[in-house]
Amino acid sequence: MFEKILIANRGEIACRVMKSARKMGIKTVAVYSDADKDALHVHMADEAVHIGAAPSAESYLVMERIIQACKETGAQAVHPGYGFLSENAAFCEALEKEGIAFIGPALYAITSMGDKITSKKLAGEAGVNIIPGYTEVIKDADEAVKISDEIGYPVMLKASAGGGGKGMRVAWNAEEARDGFERATNEARSSFGDDRIFIEKFIEEPRHIEIQVMADTHGNVIYLNERECSIQRRHQKVIEEAPSPFLDEATRKAMGEQAVALSRAVQYRSAGTVEFIVDAHRNFYFLEMNTRLQVEHPITEKITGQDLVELMIKVAAGEKLSLGQDDVQLNGWAIESRVYAEDPFRNFLPSIGRLVHYQPPEEIDNVRVDTGVYEGGEVSMYYDPMIAKLVTYGADRDEAIARMQVALDEYYIRGVQHNISFLNALMAHPRFQEGRLTTNFIAEEYPEGFNAEMVPQEDPAKPIVVAAMIHRNYMDRAACMSGQMRGHERKVNDEWAVIIGGNAHQVVTKLTQNGYHVEYDGKAYSVITDWALGQPLFEGTINGEPLCFQVERNGLWYSLFHRGARTDAQVMTPRAAELHALMPEKVAPDLSKFLLSPMPGLLVKVSVEAGQEVKAGEELAVIEAMKMENVLRAEQDAVVVKIAAEPGDSLMVDQAIIEFE
Missing domain, CATH: 3.30.700.30 (Glycoprotein, Type 4 Pilin)
Incomplete structure (x- = not known):
């Protein structure tokens, strides 16, 4: 067994890995950027190594510095967490050359499953159900429209190297296919350095259900039941639960067996997730395989009683899995809510700043909080805005939901905006409580966005x-x-x-x-x-x-x-x-003649100029925040008087970009 491992990540997942390592008696090494010098994962580790400037491209994504940190500290293995270098084949190969163990799958699995086009072909060959589509690389927007027309709308445009909802667009007509191709290509290039896009049929009324797999180097592969991740916003998961309220035992078994077959086909080892899209009739289709630990892994741990990180470490050390398929349990129900630093009342725009007050619910058997922040710490503009993962467990789904509502009430955060109001509204929503979920849930139930009036008040x-x-x-x-x-x-x-x-x-x-x-x-x-x-x-x-x-x-x-x-x-x-009651009310200033930045971010593009007439719905500017492009459009017809910001400017919330007559 390893004596010391390095966690090539930050935030809550770095802290999470350290907890299992500490339980196993393994020492840990943290790495950190300039922005994270006082971060929680740095304080938790036995050792910490500085690896560069705040931007991830200058620190957490620089594999040479990670490897150098291993050499300096004597770390025998690296756990990559998720994101950053977790599915980077070059990083895996570089570690192997240096004789450092990678706590994850082998190179072939990462390479084949990391490319969505290749992975779909391999899945089909392994007997896994796949979605109809076009898996060749698409050269330009014209070809994207032609292929979309042939497949039939709606279609999904996806970045081949994508993940986390970046580089994805749904198109319902040719115009949206053209615009979606350009936006998805730009996001893919910015996020992954790979702008290849493919297109597949968009499944209506879909549910997102994934199978957790675990494999060792001795040929043993098992699946640890499913998680439903259908509650999503902009393809980002918001709430996950295990098991799914939709699957029956026969479908669960069929999905699990296909996930195992694909894992064997790519010689998989370690923890991985095979994601499926499931229609209203329980037909399921391969979506992708994530060759890493998933964000939502704690709910699987709750219903199976297994520590997935511990299993990953043991597999990487050459040990056999300690359980077979017949040993996998499914007890109770677990729900995970992702607590983000974002403002649900301002279209979920990211929020950054200091956590002036931070008091999570008390962790007990039925409540778990995976976090990487603390009171007085900061939510940085450079990284994902996740504050924590809040997990509750119950004997059944109703009990898990009830405990989640109480835990959300107890989650006290001040200094940054957060999405707890939205999470609580979802928990109380009749459709959610009934389990009638699809990946369109949020778009259907909140088509005009979310506001304070949509939060249910149980007793005024x-x-x-x-x-x-x-x-x-x-x-x-x-x-x-x-x-x-x-x-x-x-x-x-x-x-x-x-x-x-x-x-x-x-x-x-x-x-x-x-x-x-x-x-x-x-x-x-x-x-x-x-x-x-x-x-x-x-x-x-x-x-x-x-x-x-x-x-x-x-x-x-x-x-x-x-x-x-x-x-x-x-x-x-x-x-x-x-x-x-006799006092006059203060009238708010009129800001209707200004386009204000709705979020902190980088102004990528100004699409108009002074003196130009614009029509309602016309593109005015594009802002990039958290590597996602956000298009700002005119709410009404107007004439541009002044451009108050230039492309390349770093904008604050409510900073003026354009002034109108």
């Missing part, structure tokens, strides 16, 4: 009751402070008006022996909690029902967060509320 009375009780707590303290001088004792008012959205709700709060008695709208609420002033989480019970609210006090305002919904409330005496 709860935030009113909690706001009144919290305010009463503050007033009790104020009364104690002002009552320290004799003859100046102050009586706390029992009657309050909770103002939400301009509406005043009359509430009565009374102190009881073990909490508060609150009366609102003709109903009585018994509030029991040990919450103390200033604590970010209000945990307790209302009429015996447990609940958790996140609490912020901003001057005269209280902001309450529960089940993804935000409630901003003011609490005052009934007379003060009457006077407050």
Whole structure:
């Protein structure tokens, strides 16, 4: 067994690998860029080596520096995590030449499965179901349109060397095929240095279901059941679960056997994933094989009881798999939510900055948090905006969902925007709870984007009751402070008006022996909690029902967060509320004459010039963020007055790009 391994990655996956290595008694080496010198994975490792500047092309993707770090520290093996060099054949080959073990598959599997065109051919030869399409390299947009016409719309344009949703476009007509080819080609070139594109038939009402495989160097290959990853946005997975609520045992077995057949065909070893697209009739087709550990591997670990990273390390050290196919279990249900630094209320634009407050849910048997950040750390503009993977486990799907809702309520993040409101809305969505999923779920249920009104409020009375009780707590303290001088004792008012959205709700709060008695709208609420002033989480019970609210006090305002919904409330005496209603509202400035950058990013292109007339829907500019191109289009007809930014500029959120008449 190895005595020391190097993790050629960063963030949560580097931390995750280190946990298994530490459990096995193996020392670990971290590598880090300038931006990650204070990162969590650096602090967790036994040793750490600096490998370059912040951009990944100058650090985490420079294989020579990774290999040099191995030599300097005596690391005998490298675990690549996912992304970066994890599926880089040249890196695998270079390590082999240096006598350093690669904790992953062999060169042939990486090479053959890393190319989507080659992988489809090999899958077909191995007896795996494949999607109809054109797998030759497409030379230009004209040919892309011609092939798309022949296959029949809709079609999917994909980067041959792609992954992570980059270099992918769906086209429903010739115009979209032409534009999609250009965009996919640009993204593929930027992300992978390989602009080859292929086209295949787009399966309608598809579900994305993948099979986890594990193989050793002694000819043993098993599958560890499936994961459903159908909840996606822009081809990026958002929520995954294991098992799938859609598969029956016969389909699971057939998919697993085909995944094993493909693994054998490419002489696979280590952990890998064979991804399938499944239609409404449970027909399944090969999508791709990821020759690495998947982001969503923790949910497989939960339902099978296996540590996949530990198995990978043992296989790389030459050991046989310790279990056969008949030993693979399927117990309970696990769900993973990807917590991202992005703003769901601004079209999921990435958010960067310092984590001013960071308090994840407590990790217990049924709650797991894989993270690579900590309070006071930063979410960098240079890397993926993932904050953590939140995993919950239950005896069945309903229990796993319920535990996820509670865990999301308890996840306290401030300093950057995050997608917890959106995740909570998905958990509460009737269609999700029923398991009626497709990869079009988000596009179908939120066609105009996501906004605060779409977050379900399970009981509007709860935030009113909690706001009144919290305010009463503050007033009790104020009364104690002002009552320290004799003859100046102050009586706390029992009657309050909770103002939400301009509406005043009359509430009565009374102190009881073990909490508060609150009366609102003709109903009585018994509030029991040990919450103390200033604590970010209000945990307790209302009429015996447990609940958790996140609490912020901003001057005269209280902001309450529960089940993804935000409630901003003011609490005052009934007379003060009457006077407050007479106050004029502040009018927001008119920014309709400006095109503002919706995200931090690089301005790649300005498509118009001063004096030009533009029509609604016309392209105005292109911004690149997290290696994804985002086209900004005119919302209405207008005339350009001024260009306020130039291609190559690094933009801040809400920075002006174009001014209109």
